[in-house]
Amino acid sequence: METKMLDVHVPLPLAERLDALAFALRLPRDEIVAEAITAWLDQEEQRRLVALRTIAAANTMIVVEHHRVIDWADSL
DSSP states (O other), X not given: OOOOOOXXXXXXHHHHHHHHHHHHHTOOHHHHHHHHHHHHHHXXXXXXXXXXXXXXXXXXXXXXXXXXXXXXXXXX
16 A cells, blocks of 8 residues: 655644553554544544534425424324
């Protein structure tokens, strides 16, 4: 698979946590970062899909005027 080099600045405490985890798991940092980015992208794509579906559903809803709802509730 082709790769692309990304330069990123992260807060030192985050970099230290990454280094500690990479050492503990005996994994390369880039493997951990790639997995984290994949998980984040999957999550954001799912959120976007849910938001778009919600908007589409809202656009198809039938709106009932407030006074009609009150009249109906009073008739119960």
